[in-house]
Amino acid sequence: MSPGPPCPQVGGGGGRGHPHVPCAPQFILPHSRGSSHGQSRITRSAYPRVPYARMMPDSFHLWQRLEAEAGTSLYRRTGLVVLGPAGNPELEGCRRSLRAGEVLDATALAQRFPGLRLHAGEVAVWDGTGGVLFADRALRAVQDVFRRHGGTLRDGEKVLRVDPGTALTVTTTAGVYRAPRLIIAAGAWTGALVAPLGLHLPLQPLRIDVCYWREKEPRSPGTGRAGPCFMAMGLPRAPHGIYGLPALEYPGLVKVCYHHGSPADPEERDRVPLGAPHPDIALLSSFISSYLPGLEPRPAVVETCLYTNTPDGDFILDKHPKFGNIIIGAGFSGHGFKLAPVVGKLLCELSLGEEPSHSTAPFAITRFPGVLRAAL
Structure with a gap:
């Protein structure tokens, strides 16, 4: 499979690390301003919601792959x-x-x-599958593997605006980037970032x-x-x-x-x-x-x-309803870390126009009424 042209990521969305893909978090890494810092997170198979229960075996497998590639332990099984x-x-x-x-x-x-x-x-x-993911260690491993596959991390750059179009333009405090596709995974800043794109997400x-x-x-x-x-x-x-x-x-x-x-x-x-x-x-x-x-x-x-x-506690993993080359991952509602590898894979698949490996219907933007507004 050819990865196609580069797809920038705003805020550090996951993916398969295409060559020369820039990822632009606004703070110097590592930082404690978002939702992914700290030393530990729970992982588990037990999930009351079926979509997540179906995704968890894939997530366990992808964490294991990352452990093998990074050469470090990322998970301790405690039950x-x-x-x-x-x-x-x-x-x-x-x-x-x-x-x-x-x-x-x-x-x-x-x-x-x-x-x-x-x-x-x-x-x-x-x-019995439950345990602890070593969060800080996992983030370092993801970043190291991302670089090894040709990705570029540009931390300390705040995104100022995103201009949609066949060729997207992302303006940051340090420069201007252009690409045919964009993944936005900006955590608590997502709502403000997508509002000028005509989206009012209930985050x-x-x-x-x-x-x-x-x-x-x-x-x-x-x-x-x-x-x-x-x-x-x-x-x-x-x-x-x-x-x-x-x-x-x-x-x-x-x-x-x-x-x-x-x-x-x-x-x-x-x-x-x-x-x-x-x-x-x-x-x-x-x-x-x-x-x-x-x-x-x-x-x-x-x-x-x-x-x-989000109001229902479920993720947003979807294309912009108007601009299909903008993909958004947001609203992880305090239970996204354990599923981060699967989320990254799904966002990558959506950006490449591939059939998602798991159904993204439960994570559609349009499940919330009135989200599409006129762009500013």
Whole structure:
């Protein structure tokens, strides 16, 4: 297959690394201004939504290929438990996605993982494929392999405008680029970037508190296995779900976060009003006291991250409805990292006019009414 002419990428969308393809993130790499920084992300097979469950085997395979090509480990298998009320539709969806997903009651869970506690009417679904992706390491590997295949990273360039046409023009703070195709994957900045192209995408950037909680009895280094990752869904006091990863980033600190946050301007994500309340941290403290008794109920470290959410929590992976040579990847809603290799492949296939390897119908722009406006 001939890759055809170069296809620039705005904001670092994935792809197969065509020669001389420029990728232009606006900040110097590595940076912590978006959604992909940090040391760890959960990966799993358990997914309540069928489209993602179908994509995950491909994603695992592509991560393994990247590991082999980069010559470094990007994944640690810890397993994952999904907690929730028995019969909860999302929990049942996760169980179905695993086909033979093992269901644990409170006694079985406590025997296997003493640090996790269930309550009356709750169960846990075990996903043995779940684990931790080393996010920072993965990004470095992607960038190294991208360069090795002839790609060019031009960090520190802010995109000022995109002029559509048969030959697209992208103007940045450092120069002007022209190409027949363009992939826009600009995270929380996507809405502002595509508005002059006549698109009003319903994207909501959210500022997320990323919290680390101290183990009351830390494990000795090098002894014992790390605990599992976990997700809690369907809990009345945490409607958006809670997730956690074992103490792999900071010694003795377990990462536990609420899968939601407060609306944020990505240009001012680090500006927190003085004395601003942290209702999400209070919610997490209550959860930890109830479900994770081996952790101190006050966070030891609080960092921040950005989600860019769509109203339905599903991705946008589609061509511009009017300009078919502009492809957009956005709205990953806090669960895109694990699927990044598949997302990159799909965006590449869309840009080349190939049949997508997975259906992109659930990710169409036109599922949202009124998105197409007159271009500015």
